Amino acid sequence: MLRFALTRILMSVPTLLIVSVSVFGLIRLIPGDPASLMLGDLATPASIADLQARLGLDQSVPVQFGIWFGNLLKGDLGQSINSQQAVLPLILQRFWISAQIVLVAVLLASLVAVPAGVLAAWKQDTSLDLSLVAVATLLLSIPTFWLGLLLLLFFGLKLEWLPVVGYVSIAENPLAGILYLVMPIMTLFLHEIGVILRMARASTLEVLRLDYITHARAKGLTESAVLWNHAFKNAFGPTWTLIGLVLGNLLGGIAVVETVFTIPGLGRLLVDSIFARDYPVIQGCMLFVAFTYVLVNLVIDLCYPIFDPRVTAQ
């Protein structure tokens, strides 16, 4: 187990290296550069060259990478071109905001959707199953920004229950902070229910058809005992993997929700930096997201054998 964890951690080093190199290269392949964006239509070739030199962008890409990577090893992710803030504290501050939303939404969604998915599978082809699947499918198919906007119009404008714009940190003002997070969390929660419910149902269905379930039933165990002792545990494995995928994807996809609700999270930081070609922030964000993702997957994989004894950790 320990060896498995260590191997996995070592294995993630090349992953992160690949991410660093490709992000570094990819963003420099994209046309447009921070210097000309900052100068806009006022730029003269001389002023752009000036600014590029000041930002260290006049050197060749490998040299720039070498400098950046050297600093990275020292734990320095550099400084934002736009705001001139240090990148790492900036990312951590924004990440904390996004993480609150994503974790709470996925946790709540799993709590609702996994049991509901198992239930639907258990009662396959009944009207309960059909309606659960229909609800899940509908939730899944509403774009988050549309859903978010509908919530905003309804709870924010029509009922005036929740604040419409802005963000207050929970640390500063817990009550107001929570109120600001309700709608973004609700949006993601509703969306993810659809995703997780369907996967939980599918995995349970799979397991329910397996021989040992038939066997367990033949042994005369009650349906609920079969469901909980055998089906649920085994179906949780694939669902668990999916939750990992969902978490990882959400970190990238949350930008949309953060934009609708004007939440200064990591997703918005990344998208804004892409549009502003703020290279150090993009590189930092991507590496950070990749790192978090690798970490989440490691935890998921470490837990996998617990749920699925057929896979031996090695």
Added chain:
Amino acid sequence: MKLPAPNALVGGALIGFLAIVASVSAVWTPYDPLRLSFRAKLAAPSAMHWLGTDEFGRDVLSRLMAGAATSVWISLLTVALAVSLGTVIGLFSGYVRGWVDRTIMAFNDALLAFPGILLALGLLAVVGANKYGIILALGIAYAPSVARIVRGTVLSLREREFISASRVMGNSEAFTMLRHILPNCIAPLTVLATSMFGWVLLAESSLSFLGLGVPPPAPTWGNMLAGSRPYIGQAVWLGVFPGLCISLTLLGINLLGDALRDKLDPRMRGAR
């Protein structure tokens, strides 16, 4: 002769209708979907324009019909690309194991760790902002999820009796893989592919929302929905109808996918 399952019926009907609309749009739409009308901007649904007009006075129904073909085509191609790419990688990686597997998975995880937005932006900028760019970008972005799931299935199947049996019987590795492991991947892949169809439709509209979608003025449901946001207060129909189209299509695809999986499941086949 058994009647098809209700989900197959409803799903089939929805998708059938979509297919008909998409085909009809190739030869006929009530108005030219690109035709501007300065006098009929943001007109509410009426006898003239059944689903109203948009901010340029273009007929929403005509655009929805034309968009059906584009959106469905983009999503299908993207899913096909992601699934075939991912399956090949996942099967190979899960079956060979060892350092090859570890290397492939390192790349896979690296790709997976890219938020789709950046990958799409990067690739779109390099390939050019058109629908093939979107297909390529999203196809590559989603392939790793497929690879991971296929590899997971392979890993858990390897230990099963019928795989060892196949090997003991002297079947080649490739044969075992194609004959016994691939069919077992179909169920989880069908579920994934149908969800992915939805993801792609949504990803396309999210990209439009963030300003990176399929270049308008060619209509897709995604960019119609994204373009409707500023007008939500004055012209709800602009967003409601594309949103409804996306939702209904996904509903149809998912129902059909479920029905398909029930049919294709290899263990069900063995039981019959």
Added chain:
Amino acid sequence: MNRLLVSAFALLGFASPTMAQSITVAVAADIRSNNPGVNRDDNTDDFALQLVEGLVGYNEGGVATPLLAEKVDLSADGKTYTFTLRQGVRFHNGAELSSADVLWNWTRYMDAKTDWRCTSEFDGRSGLKVESVTAPDARTVVMQIDKPNALFLDTLARTDCAMTAILHKDSVKADGSWDKPIGTGPYQFGEWKRGEYFTMTAFEGYKSPAGGQRDGYVGSKRPLLKDVKFLIVKDPATVKAGLVSGALDMADILPSDAVELRKHPKLAVAVEPNAVRHVFLIQTKDAVMGNQKVRQAIAASLDMDEIVASFYNDLGKPNTSPIYSGSSYFGEVEKKGHTYDPARAKKLLQEAGYKGEKIIILANKRPVVPSFPAAVVAQQMLQAVGVNAEIEVLDWATQLDRFNKGNYQMQSFSFSARFDPAIAFEQFSGPKDKQPRKTWDNPEAQKQIDKLYVTSDRAERQKLVDELHKRVIDEVPMIFAFNGLDIIAHAKRVQGFKPWQSKLRMWEVTLAN
């Protein structure tokens, strides 16, 4: 239930619509820094210029006028400017302004380490060189330039130079690094939470320039609001929702929302034209676009009224001149520009031997500029006369890159505000082989523009402007379509606000309860 929650918010201090004399203004982007003229964009300048002031500033008509100076005298040879400072002006920390502060600032600005945006405008690299700055006494500053220049004061007043703001030296820490702006402006810097908001509070000791009326950056500038919070809200739909709910008191809105918000009982919408010019750029080096007749045909095929309406609905008017409609140089000649004549367009295309070659119009979808809607409408009109026009949508950074490289056939683009006609023309005119971003490469015209730079005589300048305008209309190196509009929605209780050149001037604004 909702009443209860709403009052709970008020207690929490959320957006505090009930707090007297404080208002919340939505802005689309964070400021880049609070260091005036250093690491900036338009939004940053707007905030900085509430806090700091320069010797001269623009008046409503875009003419550089004394601000911290009481008067400016020019020597007969046109090379010596004498600034007499106003008496009793104080910095936010209470210190009194003197000529020594001006010298300190000038030294700081000319130091390459400061990174002032406009250093190159004054050290000779852009043609103008300030040879010496001296202070004969505490109230007098003398600036000596190398040769006469009609735009010296204008350059000092430029908003992107942050008006060459005079700061107190405590704005900079002992080690020379930037701390925070201590200026002489009507408001003083409050706090800044990056990515969330920035604030300013009234400067009680502010001494307003003479003149009872508000006038651009000069005139009466009393800070009548206690404090102002600028909240960063990117999404226009959210902005609209915030205005309607009362969480926001003021915001820049999309033209498409103007009609709806005007109907709201608690909101008012103010509309003023600005000096931004929305244009269709043309690459005259392109094989197809190189043909003047094709360009003239394109200009004739565009129904400008509809193009304006595509973005501004009925709020805007076309202006096909490079000179913005509010300029004092915008006269009868400038009013005559391109006319919509599809028949003539077809004829010109035929004469040009146009055979349906594809013409791609680049556009971006930033919601605040008409780039995309204008391109859609233009495409339709071009197709109507037989031009095979297509639109390619890019993200803004990519489009700007293509602009800087000159790599395009047509672009739906916007030129940022320029007040003086000389600078307005310089913005797009010049040799393409040296500066690919230039759209108009005509040596003869360039000579006239150079003349505008040194000529101070008003009538002489107008004549040059008229000639240049006519040339642009005839040669069609690009097509000017219309000027920008500032469309600001605000709560009706916010009184006395007037948008001016996209700046949200908070002085002379009051709050009725």
